[in-house]
Amino acid sequence: MTTQPDSSTTDLPAESPSVTIVDTGFWKRTASFLIQWRISLLVFAFVLTALAYPYSQRLQLDRSIESLFALDHPLLLSYQESKSLFGGDEFVMLAWKQDDLLTSESLIEIEAFGKTLGKLDGVNPESTQTLSAVLQPKNIGFIGNLFMRIPTVRESALNFAEGALVGQDRVTTAVVIRLKPEELSSVSRAETLANIRELAASHNPPAYVVGEPVQVHDMFEVVEKDGAILGLVSSLILLAVIFFFFRSLRWMILPLVMVQAALIWTKAFLVISGMRLSMVSSMLNSLVTIIGIATVMHITIYFRELRREQERILALRMTLSTLLPAICWACATTAIGFGALLSSDIVPIRSFGIMMVLGVLFTLLAAFTIIPGGVLLGNFSIDPLKYGWEKWVTGGLLKLLRLVFRIPKTIASLALLLMIFGLIGLSFLRIETDFSKNFRENSPIVQALNFVEANLGGAGNYEVNFPFADVTDPAAIDKLRELSEELKAIEIEGHSALTKVIAYTDGIDFIPSVAGRTLDAKRETLQKMQPEFEPSLFNPEEKRMRILLRALERLPAELKLQMIEEVTQTAQKYFPDAKCTGLYVLLANIILSLLSDQVVSFTLAACGIFIGMTIAFRSWKVGLISLVPNLFPIVILVGTLGWIGSLVNIGTAMIASVSIGLTVDSSIHYLSSYFREKKSGRTHAEALKLTQSQVGLSLVFSNVALICGFSVLTLSEFVPLIYFGVLVSIAMLGGLIGNLILLPLLLTGLYGQKEVLTD
Structure with missing residues (x-):
């Protein structure tokens, strides 16, 4: 079923955006299957979680400093040789x-x-x-x-x-x-x-x-302790923010249940396969939470719009058949981004890449098995609610879009200058080897x-x-x-x-x-x-x-x-x-090893995401423009660190590779919505307005929730965790701005040069 737009309408009211349903072929059958077997899938998820939970609790943190170096790293070999000769x-x-x-x-x-x-x-x-x-x-x-x-x-x-x-x-x-x-x-x-x-x-x-x-002991002790305590506090904050947005217990609990199930499955798999966490992979919980919350937020807002006219099951079937392609491609590109870490010479970095790929795949499995039953089971708190002030947010997003088309050259020039500013700043980056600064x-x-x-x-x-x-x-x-x-x-x-x-x-x-x-x-x-x-x-x-x-x-x-x-x-x-x-020398070179590795893995991640996006949208041009809003905030953020003289520590060394794997999800949902609207017959201007108002709102909500959740990392005793929380929040905010400003600007340059967005 496809909702066709009135071709004469070029200015849709901001307070009540329409949605376009794409119930075609494979995805329609997939959505129907998930809904038909929702109870069985929910039971499967529950049983799998119950079986995996005891294993997940056995996942240990590798506390050795050797875990941060490749087994054949010259510095590590010299250190081990000294230990065998003199006892360390x-x-x-x-x-x-x-x-x-x-x-x-x-x-x-x-x-x-x-x-x-x-x-x-x-x-x-x-x-x-x-x-x-x-x-x-x-x-x-x-x-x-x-x-x-x-x-x-x-x-x-x-x-x-x-x-x-x-x-x-x-x-x-x-x-x-x-x-x-x-x-x-x-x-x-x-x-x-x-x-x-x-x-x-x-x-x-x-x-x-x-x-x-x-x-070294205190570092791992703080990472482990803060990871557990702050993870709990962060989850509680996320619950509160999500409940505030939708005023629904069901839709508050659903994303957290999905994330926790994915984490339990991931950790259990790691234990069974003999892997252990390192200081680097202590970010696993945080990153899986970002992916899971963003996924459910898109479903929530889309389902909420359809529930205004459709009964519950039909609304969910339409939501899933429409959004599952974007969700799957988002998970695929995120997995590609983290998979690039397998190029690292450092064993923990490679392990972290494997962990995150598993985390992404298990998040997708959790979405397939938990969301259908979670949405339709029982009759309490059925629908996410909507505030009256949301129309002002939507109106602001549309005004931002109009501004983009009113002064495109100015915005493009400003973005280019900021990119140049960031690129120059990269040359000023300095490395923090004072381990006590952690x-x-x-x-x-x-x-x-x-x-x-x-x-x-x-x-x-x-x-x-x-x-x-x-x-x-x-x-x-x-x-x-x-x-x-x-x-x-x-x-x-x-x-x-x-x-x-x-x-x-x-x-x-x-x-x-x-x-x-x-x-x-x-x-x-x-x-x-x-x-x-x-x-x-x-x-x-x-x-x-x-x-x-x-x-x-x-x-x-x-x-x-x-x-x-x-x-x-x-x-x-x-x-x-x-x-x-000696340990002094190893500690002084940890960041050097991480930083050099991240340059290679970040390049591979960008190339892999470009290929993935090209395949997803069957256009190398779309693959290319999809990188811009995701590279934009990273270059500016890391470049600014260079300009202000901030030293690169463990928390900042991986920020580029991590961020591009996270912010690309927003680009996929934005592009998917735009091409879906175009395919339904809407003009370029109409497609952008609908995408900006609907997908833009879900991007705003998910980013606000995640930034609030990750702000708790500033309470950590371990400085790199503080940096990580702050910088990931800034990167997500920058990715939001890039997807709401640069992406529509690039799409217009590619598809809508002759159209004018009317007031």
Whole structure:
């Protein structure tokens, strides 16, 4: 059945737009099938959800930093090699200020605290470092007493420990512990860190806890916790907004039921297939919600218009037969957009692409199985209601359309200038490698970092390692000493790049002459004082040496990367095969990896969507113009970030690829409506007016609901989630503007140049 327009009507009233029904062939039969078998489909969805729910609850977050890199990534391979050679560099520092720090009583207390920490499950007790072990060394007889009694020896020992175990103020001190690899621990890393923090809080005075393992743990902890809490709050806000728009319990609950079912099915499938969530894929819930809410919003408004003249079942059959093609193509192009992430070299990004493709497909399955029965089952709250003020929204959309046709050249020129502005801004984008910037300033980890870096020096630990033949060779030791001194001298912008350099020669040179003058004698004394010192720096089987480095964690991005590069180059002058590695280096390069990957995947997504749109509308020109309103907001948004100097973090690195996969849905519904109206016999002007008033209204409603829902992400403790919520909201708003302004402008340039939209 096709509702034919009056060809003489070119100015349809804004307050009561008509709709065109396309009940043809395959889609008519599909709609009839879904309605006829609606109860069976609803039961199928319920049973599938019940079976999948227990599995969905087992989906775990992969908390390893390795999960953010490709398995063959050079940086990851170097890090894993170092862990196998030296046991890794997962150090945790507990720092505090203590009066009378250098008294025997204080040193005894520090030693006792270090032993207590060493007894914790997951801590390597042999590697615990304390100031008392330096100033009151055991196992070397009377010589150990000289460290506190002879001022020159004591000062030498303090200088050796400065920047790691004692501050320049000689009041700040720290205990440094080394974590066992998690696979060798009897408890989880989370439990180990919780026990460490409990001891730190009970210490008098309370101690601050810092270290890369702590940052990584806190990152995943916040992502998981905020994802659950904020997801619930976001859903409640969405429920409230949808109820406000339609004043119907049925139409409020229906989209949330559909989204939750799709999420449960997706998560269960991931568990069964052996996949795990990563920090990147923590956005799964949010993105599936966007897709599901947008889908139901189109159905709601279209069904509501038909219910003015049609009985309930017929109205739904007409709605489904008309909108299912657009819904299916919208899901297909969204899946193509996210499928482009499979090109990534980073395993979690590829996994996220697979997860989102599954999420989109399960959302479509949920729409097919839940919506027919959900709409027609029972007699409560049957119809979504309409406000009187909606005519003003529709009228405003039509006025916007008239403005587009009144000043097309001005709007086109302005859009072009904004695109150029955005493209230039892309060149100014800078990368944030200060991992602490992922947390709010008042978070415990940031406060701890501020304390340590203000009083002790850098809280960032990494290393440079290289082949080293023999620690008994004086010539080799001299070469190592020269490298150590040159590393200490590296400066960035007039300041020392490294706050602490710990080389094997520092331990040797630290031993006073009274304990021995030869290299062998000093090595023997050092092994008695610190049995773990030599094994932690030199692997005799693999003939590999490392120098431990400490640097400021809260360092600007470009300075941190410059420092790592200079350290590498300096080490390679002495040892050509030298490598810089460690959690500090991995964390500094995460965004670089994500950003470079996103450029490729975004390009593939745009190409894939162009092909999909070309096939859907059987026109390469339509495929091309459909990209414009979706690329427009992304280029301007990301370019603006470059202009204002905002640093790219984990939350912004993926925004381009994610946004184009979401905003293209609106373009498909707009284009489908336009061509449907044209096919029914309406003129270009009439088709645009009907599309702008009807589809435009659903776009406004869905975007307002989603922006309100995602605004709750600004409450997160994890800064990238805040950025993600804000930027996705802005991208959706930009996509809305692009589809309501640029798309009709482009369609007119393609199909309606000779027509005039009358007032």
